[in-house]
Amino acid sequence: MVHMVSRVNDGFDLYSELVEGVRDAAAARRFIRRFAARYASPVVAGDGCDQEELRAAEDRLGFPLPVALREVYALIGRRLDLTRSQDLLLAPHRVSVEEAARVLVFRWECQHVAEWGIPLSAVTESDPPVVSRHDGEQVWHPFLDRVSLACVEMVLSEWLATGDAFGANLHLDDETVALLESQFRRLPLPDYPRWADMPPVRWFEGLGAVLREDAGTWLWVRAPSADAITAVQRALPGDWSTDEV
Missing domain, CATH: 3.30.310 (TATA-Binding Protein)
Known part of the structure; x- marks a missing residue:
């Protein structure tokens, strides 16, 4: 295992970066880039899902992915350390609609005892709210108000579990x-x-x-x-x- 080198003088302050990063979807993506460069490794070309893959997922679903979610897939959708160390950001071809509750499911807990998704009633919003459910519940509960916040949380939590x-x-x-x-x-x-x-x-x-x-x-x-x-x-x-x- 290659351990990270602490870079205490690089000007990165996690608190200040998060203050900015939780403002909106664009700020969340900037935070993810800066956090990855500081704590893991820089985001580079090839870390994201390509446009053909995303369009294929949207064609299968029959509607576009919310912009904030689509852009995170395009940024880091293939970065296992930031999206799949513990729980799983589903690959675009695995994103699906849970028909009973009308929720677009995009993330699973590692043993599939919990799921995260976006209500279809909000799926046309650029940065919609996220809901979750645990262990076969029928009811979905509020998780975070914006998918961009949920992606910031995902990156933090997956890094926390990564072992690097x-x-x-x-x-x-x-x-x-x-x-x-x-x-x-x-x-x-x-x-x-x-x-x-x-x-x-x-x-x-x-x-x-x-x-x-x-x-x-x-x-x-x-x-x-x-x-x-x-x-x-x-x-x-x-x-x-x-x-x-």
Whole structure:
């Protein structure tokens, strides 16, 4: 495994980049490019799905993909590390309509116990809302207000799971959550549910690491260096599990 080199003087500030990146679809794509260059590898020609592939998907569906989703496919649709490390951005030929609920499904949880999609009632919007459902539910629940936000979340979450950096995770209790809130900076990604009827997922940063708190129960951490992981573990004592490196 090739580990990333920390580039602390490259002028990239994750908080500031996200403030801009969540504004609209174009800003989200700029964020994805800049995040990939900083934390993974730069987006290059060939990382996206080609126009023929996207048109074929649209011909099969019988309608155009929403612009914001189509442009993310064109940007990074073939970047496994940013779209399919844990959960799966479906290849264009696998995007489908769930007929009962009238939802365009574009992403699955890795074991297909959850799905993300766009209501067909909003599919003509350029940046429509995203809904999700878990473990065979019939009802779809609100996830994020715009597909561009869901793609930012996807890139962050898939990078968090990718293994191309140092990582660790920890079962949380109330005391550790309080420490997390007091010692790390909350990132400006809107709250969203991991699954329905659960507290929201929240993102933090600090000590050179990126942290995701899942519904107050579990914490996932990834960083470009082992030293950053160690610093987080010292700040948040507990029974940590650490990735093999």
